[in-house]
Amino acid sequence: MIYLDNAATTNYKPQQVLDAVRDSLTLYPYNPNRSGNKQALALQQRLYDARRKLHLVFNNDSELHVAFTSGCTAALNLAILGTAQRGHIVISATEHNSVLRPVMQLKKKGYAEVSVAQPNANGVVTAEEVERLLRPNTYLVCLSHVSNVTGKAQDVAAIGRMTRRRNVKLLVDCAQSVGYLPLDMDKCNVDMVAIGAHKGLHAMQGAGALIFGKRCIPRPITFGGTGTESHLYYQPTTVPDCLESGTLPCPAILAMSAGIDWWLANWRQNSATVTEMQQTLQQGLQKIRGVKVYSQPNASGIVAFNVGSRDSAEIADALSEQYDIAVRGGLQCAPLMHKYLGTLEQGVVRASVSCVTAKEECFSLLNAVELLAKTSV
Numbered sequence: 001m002i003y004l005d006n007a008a009t010t011n012y013k014p015q016q017v018l019d020a021v022r023d024s025l026t027l028y029p030y031n032p033n034r035s036g037n038k039q040a041l042a043l044q045q046r047l048y049d050a051r052r053k054l055h056l057v058f059n060n061d062s063e064l065h066v067a068f069t070s071g072c073t074a075a076l077n078l079a080i081l082g083t084a085q086r087g088h089i090v091i092s093a094t095e096h097n098s099v100l101r102p103v104m105q106l107k108k109k110g111y112a113e114v115s116v117a118q119p120n121a122n123g124v125v126t127a128e129e130v131e132r133l134l135r136p137n138t139y140l141v142c143l144s145h146v147s148n149v150t151g152k153a154q155d156v157a158a159i160g161r162m163t164r165r166r167n168v169k170l171l172v173d174c175a176q177s178v179g180y181l182p183l184d185m186d187k188c189n190v191d192m193v194a195i196g197a198h199k200g201l202h203a204m205q206g207a208g209a210l211i212f213g214k215r216c217i218p219r220p221i222t223f224g225g226t227g228t229e230s231h232l233y234y235q236p237t238t239v240p241d242c243l244e245s246g247t248l249p250c251p252a253i254l255a256m257s258a259g260i261d262w263w264l265a266n267w268r269q270n271s272a273t274v275t276e277m278q279q280t281l282q283q284g285l286q287k288i289r290g291v292k293v294y295s296q297p298n299a300s301g302i303v304a305f306n307v308g309s310r311d312s313a314e315i316a317d318a319l320s321e322q323y324d325i326a327v328r329g330g331l332q333c334a335p336l337m338h339k340y341l342g343t344l345e346q347g348v349v350r351a352s353v354s355c356v357t358a359k360e361e362c363f364s365l366l367n368a369v370e371l372l373a374k375t376s377v
Contacts, residue, residue, distance in 0.1 A: 002325045002361045007148055007176060007302050007332075007352035009198045009205060013255075017203050020258035024251040031247055033227025043250060050257035051240075054211055057260060058193055059184045061213045067243040068209050068253055072175040072196030073098040075210040078243065079171050079192045080142070082218025084111055087137040090168075092117045092125045093336040094144040094154065099173055100336060103142065113137075119340060123152040123296065127162040140169050145183060146176040149337045149348065150295040151278070151302030153181060160189030169216045175199065179263050180274065180300045191216035197252060200300070201259035202354075207252030210243075218243065270355035274301040277353035277362055284366040290373040294341055294348055301353040307373050312347035315372060319349075323368040327351045 003011045030040040032047055051066040060066075069075040080102040089103055089112050106112040115133040117125050130141055141163050146153050156172055163170040171192040174183060179200020185193060192212040197203035212218065220235050224245035229236040236242045263270070281303040285293050294304040307315050316329030330347040331338050338344045351365060 002323075002364055004351040004353060004357070004361070004365060005326045005328050006354040006357075007151075007199065007300070007350060008328055010200070010202045010354050012354055012356045013202055013204070014259070014262045016258045016262055017255050020254045021204060021251050024254045028250065028254070030250075031227070032250065033241070046254060046257070047248070047250070050253055050260075053257060053260045054195075054209055057182075057264075058211050059186045060211050061186060063214045065212045065214065065217065065239060066209055067212070067218075067240040068207065068248055070206060070249060071198075071208040072173070072194050073208075075194035075196075075208045076171075076173060077102050078210050078218050078221055079194055079212070080106070080140070081221045082243075083140060083169065083192075083216060085139055086111055087139045088113045088115065088135045089140045089142065090115050090117055090130055090133050090138060091142040091336075092130075092144060092154070093119055093340045094123075094125060094147040094149075094152070095142060095334065095336060096144065096148055096173065096175065097333040097335070098175070099142045099144070099171075116336060119152075123147070123150060125154050125159070127155070127158040130159055131162050131166070134166055134168065138166075138168050140171060142171045142173070144173045144176070146174075146181065146298070146300045146302075147334070147337060148176045148302070149332050149334050149341070149350065150304050151176070151298030151300045151352075152296060153177065153298065153300075156183060156190060157188045164189035176300050176302075179259075179267075180271070185211065185213065192218075197256035197259060201256060201263055203255040203259035204252050206249045207256045209256075220245070222246070266355070271299065273355045273357070274353055275299060277301065277357045277359065278303060280359055280362040281351055281353065281365065284362070285369065288366070288370050288373050291369060294343070301357075303351045303353075304348040305351075305369075306343070306346055306348055307369060309346070310372075312343075312349045315349050315369075318372055319365070319368055323364065325365055325368060327365075 028043040032044045076098045169191045178195045196208040198205040226241045312329035319325040
């Protein structure tokens, strides 16, 4: 199979990620914070090391504020629901349902009003557009760093300068950018960052994190055992313990930690490959008659397109069944972005490369799409 669905999850896992999972299951099959034996303490140190890496990679403020979650969706829910108050929220049309749905749940319950910032003709959500929507009671702006539909990156720094000046908190969804594009929380005035491990970090599913600054500490949204302050009837207040009820997904967290190490050691070569393969697909698809391309060159390896008026899911199925090529059709869990693109009915076909994608695989997709386009004329 030719795998071009890396924006959903990367299928290549580096050896050190695989080794980290094995070691977690064989050398550290323990429950952190639940025991004082030396093995459990060694595991706790490894988890601390993972927190420290994320703290440094995103250049968070002086506090080590990193809460582990089951993935980016859980991290976004913690950020949005854990800081909820009665007031106004601004989101962008680039948002994934992991942002849209918890925000709309707050609206449904009568806690929040919601406004949607629209991208300009270049797919960019400008600081001016966001500021235009701010109200006296606006307390949160949610921004996708990179669109999971088109791969377009947003100017987080410009929006961060504006939100900090207006004393509004900024949450950035880095699901599609971590491992591809850096983000400096301090320089960009970002209050919270949500990530998952299984895309650009090439780790396993089941782990994510919310990195947050001292200006914006979320409240717990799940309650239970933390392994600390067990005499309390109520949730403890110590961060990050109070945000991590239950048993942590240690194999996935240690895999994420290894994925960070691998990314930092290989990012130049990986970035060059992803950029070259993305542009190979982008330019090739633009030359095929009857194909419309919605993406622009980007560092996250995403190319979005349609073949004539045919349903995107139909094209994705044909590529899988006839050519053994894995892509994704449909709405990619981002209905607001498709409303902006005018593709709510048709969806788009999303092909997404990775650092191990070969040019021959890109040519195979281009040949297959050209054949499908000829039968659509």
